[in-house]
Amino acid sequence: MSTYIVNPVEVRMEESSKGSIYKSIVAMGMRSRQINDQIKTQLHERLVDVITDGDENEGPNYDQIAISREFDKIPKPTFLAMREMVDGKIHVRTNEPAAPEAE
Numbered sequence: 346m347s348t349y350i351v352n353p354v355e356v357r358m359e360e361s362s363k364g365s366i367y368k369s370i371v372a373m374g375m376r377s378r379q380i381n382d383q384i385k386t387q388l389h390e391r392l393v394d395v396i397t398d399g400d401e402n403e404g405p406n407y408d409q410i411a412i413s414r415e416f417d418k419i420p421k422p423t424f425l426a427m428r429e430m431v432d433g434k435i436h437v438r439t440n441e442p443a444a445p446e447a448e
Contacts, residue, residue: 369430372437377426388416 395408429435 368437372435373423373426373430376429376435377422380422380425384416384419384422388412 391412392409395406395412426435
């Protein structure tokens with residue numbers, strides 16, 4: 346378990362105390378897609394300056410390799426979203442009407 350950023354059992358316990366685990370999973374999935382899109386955008390922006398239109402037989406592009414290695418070290422977006430959920434940074438909103446209060 347030490348290889349994971351978030352303990353899956355901890356997430357399960359945390360989510361069951363907050364309400365429907367399925368809504369939480371959907372929210373984490375949506376957040377992980379947002380994180381993945383942000384990472385892709387950052388990678389593309391960094392590589393635009395590095396990629397050249399020159400001949401590929403010139404040898405390896407060390408700047409491109411360094412940037413790729415840097416982005417390989419970033420944890421998976423799913424684990425980042427799970428960590429945000431456990432830390433309380435993701436809030437699940439629903440469109441369901443509130444239950445009427447008993448008088």
